Amino acid sequence: MQNYKNHKVDLSNCDSEPIHIIGRIQPHGFLIILNSSSLIVEQLSENVEYYLGVKPEVLFGKTLDTICSAEEYQKLEKQLRxxxxxxxxxxxxxxxxxxxFAHLSANKIILECEAYTPTDEYERLENYCSFSHFQSKINTLYSLESLSELLVNFVQEYLNYDRVLLYVFDKEWNGEVIAEKTKPGIGSYLYQHFPSSDIPAPARDLLTKKPIRQIPDISASAIDIVPYVNLADGAPTNIIQSELRNASEIHLEYLANMGVQASLSITLMVKGKLWGLITCHHQSPKFVDFWKRQMCYMASKTFSAAVLTNQEKRDLQTLAYYKQMEEVLVEQVNATGSVSKGLFKQHFTLLDITESQGAAIYIENTLTTTGNTPAADQVMEIIEWLIANNNASIFYTRELSKHIPQADAYRQNASGLLALEISRYNKSYILFFKPEIKETRIWAGNPEKPIAGDGMRVHPRKSFSKWVEDIRGKSVPWTMNELEVTQLLLKDMVAILLRNHADKLKELNDELLTKSEELKVKNNRLEDFAYIITHNLRSPLSNIRGLYAHYQASPNQETGSEVMGRMNLMINNMSDTIDDLNTILKTANEQQLQQEAVSVADVINKEKQNILTEPQAEITTELFVTQLNIPKVYIESIVHNLLSNALKYSSPDRKPIIKVKTWLEHDKLYLTVSDNGLGMNLNKMGHKLFGLYKTFHRNKDSKGLGLYLTRMQVEALGGKISAESEPDKGTTFTVELSASLGCSFNVGP
Structure with a gap:
């Protein structure tokens, strides 16, 4: 009988071989399948007679007390329950x-027994010292190469196999021998590769469940489990965790083709995942007892822990460096105010946070690159492919031409791609590139599946001679550290862009508010203009119409002379009003005048010469800010209006004294003009003080235009004007401006 009833396995279906229901065991022990509740024997291997001296049919449907002494069965029952x-x-x-060896399988107990080999104290001490030395040595090593060499040397010396090799898996489950210890004359597989089909998925799954697997003699006749179908369940029993389960016939043929007669494998697990194997080969039959198998299993666990520790240590050091560089890049972006400049144009670039050799960013319709990258049109081709085919925020591959066939043309620049999506809508991406690696892979024989042999049965390959393959179109893989730090970068860049957008929106909102205030001011001026037109123009026009009607009623020379005289007076008043309007409009249009350094003292002296007609009047100054960076026409107009206003409303009872003062306080610049004139009651008229055509004392030269224009000019400079006054005690006007307008100072108060 084969391993299965009515089921044949070859390379065409070995990936789905049901190895859990193999119906045979190896002959170096026997197997009994018991009901877990009653401990009744339901199946057993045909060789029980060789080991126990009883025929299989004697035990069917019975408990083991049939052949055991009462003391033996009492102890055995306790062990099994x-x-x-x-x-x-x-x-x-x-x-x-x-x-x-006993384990549960559904409602069965699988009991397997192999010969017991006692060890004396000397041998146990020797084994302990050997393992202790191995442990001490492994704690002093840090490279994978040195750790691997220590492991294969220990196992080979301890078990005395012809060949011991360390076999590791890649991401596609191909294998590579990274360390090996052989006896003289034994062929080597060091640094050779094996295809994933050599250890198919069911076998890899078994390696994680059964970490130690021994085949003492591949030529030994397998022993049938009888019956093959468990009569109580109507199906074969699952013996996947069996110690003695016969190997797959494909695997036995594979070993025979390698010239191997006995093998032992020990699984290596790192981070809970299948990492590799310790594989032992012997050219003649060889059995290793439990004690030695277990010692090597302990060595494998120690090795796996050392690999994990060193890997995590290296990973953490690398990750810490990458994170430090990522923080520097973020600082550069913040300092420059530009993502592209911060990531590409400073001392550190995107190339400092991965092992990539080229990088690119496409943002705001601009492509920026650094290092070894595809051409600009090829980069845009990649971005278009990402938009159309990738829904995740991160995409990475070490073989880009698998996804974009035309990428084969630039595989020297970009066989590896790591893409970060900033915004698909805006086509904004950060891209990292790794070039094609120049790698020659040596296989232990042609990795392609062989053709059918005699009887159309597909056999495992027979040749393990070196077969060389040139690897094309692949880059060095992207590491977890690279993926983690680039995702951190993506999060920070998106946050910066969102912040910048928020700042921009705030600027636009502030600008909108400013424009709104300006519109409000302009609307107020329009109201003033409307008032002027309504009050100062419409009224004279109505009077002119009335005079014209009067003349029509009495069209004589006397009436004509009277009408023309009065009309001339009205026309002059209307002309004055139009002149005022032109002055206001000119002031409004001069808000963007060029700033220049203006001496405050020179402006005051000029105004003294222009307006000081009263010999008794006195104007003094106290200037702690001596120069202003300001449109000259504005400061001259402001000083003129305030000084002329002080003189215009001086008291007839005392000498006019006017004081001009400037100073800096905190972040404000102040200019005041104080007088001892008539003053005013601000409680009554303060709200009208800076209105158009508002006068508060009788004076033939008063029009109510100067303070209105002064307020317009101060506000155009971003400042404000206020007044303090009391009747018959004088008035002080205070102009408050930004300190940035001051450009020369004396020691202030």
């Missing part, structure tokens, strides 16, 4: 001692 079942244990049946 222990929760959980301890395995292995020393099992005694019919005065014979065995290593007993």
């Amino acid at each position: 222990n929760d959980p079942i301890i395995s292995p244990q020393l099992v005694t049946i019919r005065d014979k001692h065995f290593f007993g």
Whole structure:
């Protein structure tokens, strides 16, 4: 019988081989399948007679007390009903001692026994010292190469196999021998590769469940489990975790083609995942007892822990460096105010946070690149492909031509791609590139599946001679560190862009508010203009119409002379009003006048010469700000209006004294003009003080235009004007401006 009833396996279906229901075991032990509740024997291997001296049919449907002494069965029952079942244990049946391996499978107990080999104290001490030395040595090593060499040397010396090799898996489950220890004359597989089909998925799954697997003799006749179908369940029993389960016939043929007669494999797990194998080969049959198998298993666990520790240590150091560089890049972006400049045009660039050799960013319809990258049109081709085909915020591959066939043309620049999506809508991406690696891979034989042999059965390959393959179109893989730090970069860049957009929106909103205030001011001026037109123009026009009607009623020379005289007076008043309007409009249009350094003292002296007609009047100054960076026409107009206003409303009872003062306080610049004139009651008229055509004392030269224009000019400079006054005590006008307008100072108060 084969391993299965009515099922044949070859390379065409080995990926789905049901190895859990193999119906045979290896002959170096025996197997009994018991009902977990009653402990009744339901199946067993045909070789029980060789080990126990009883025929299989004697045990069917019975418990083992049929052949055990009462003391043996009492102990055995206790061992089998222990929760959980301890395995292995020393099992005694019919005065014979065995290593007993027991485990539950559904509602069955699988009991397997192999010969017990006692060890003396000297041998145990020697084994302990050997392993202790291995542990001490492994703690002093840090490279994977040195750790691997230590492991294969220890296993080979301890187990004395012809060949011991360390076999590791890549991401596609191909294998590579990275360390090896052989006896003289034994062929080497060091640094050679094996295709994933050599260890198919069911076998890899088994390696994670059964970490130690021994085949003492591949030519030994397998022993059938009878019956193959469990009569109680109507199906074969799952023996996937069996210690003795016969190997796949494909695997046995594979070993025979390699010239191997005995093998032992020990699984290496790192971070809970299948990482590799310790594989032992011997050219003649070889059995290794439990004690030695277990010692090597402990060595494999120690090795896996050392690999994990060193890998994590290297990963953490690299990740810490990458994160530090990422923080520097963020600082550069913030300092320059530009993502492109901060990532590409400073001392550190995107190339400092990965092992990539080129990088690009496409943002705001602009492409920026650095290092070894595809051409600009090829980069845009990649971005268009990402937009159309990738929904994730990050995409990475080490073989870009698999996704974009035309990328084969630029594989020297970009076989590897890591893409970060900033905004698909705006076509904004950050791209990292890795070039094609120049790699020659040596396979242990042609990795392609062989053709059918005799009888159309597909056999495993027979040749393990070196077969060289040139690797094309692939880059060095992207590491977890690279993926983690670039995702961190993406998060920070998106945050910066969102912040910048928020700032821009705030600027636009502030600008809108400013424009709104300006419109409000202009609307107020329009209201003033409307008032002027309504009050100062419409009224004279009505009077002119009335005079014209009067003349029509009495069209004589006397009436004509009267009408023409009065009309001339009205026309002059209307002309004055139009002149005032032109002055106001000119002031409004001069808000963007050029700034220049203006001496405050020179402006005051000029105004003294122009307006000082009263010999008794006195104008003094106290200037702590001596120069202003300001449109000259504005400061001259402001000083003129305030000084002329002080003189115009001086008191007839005392000498006019006017004081002009400037100073700097905190972030404000102040200019005041104080007088001892008539003053005014601000409680009554303060709200009208800076209105158009508002006068508060009788004076033939008063029009109410100067203070209105002064307020317009101060506000155009971003400042404000206020007044303090009391009747018959004088008035002080205060102009408050930004300190940035001051450009020369004396020691202030």
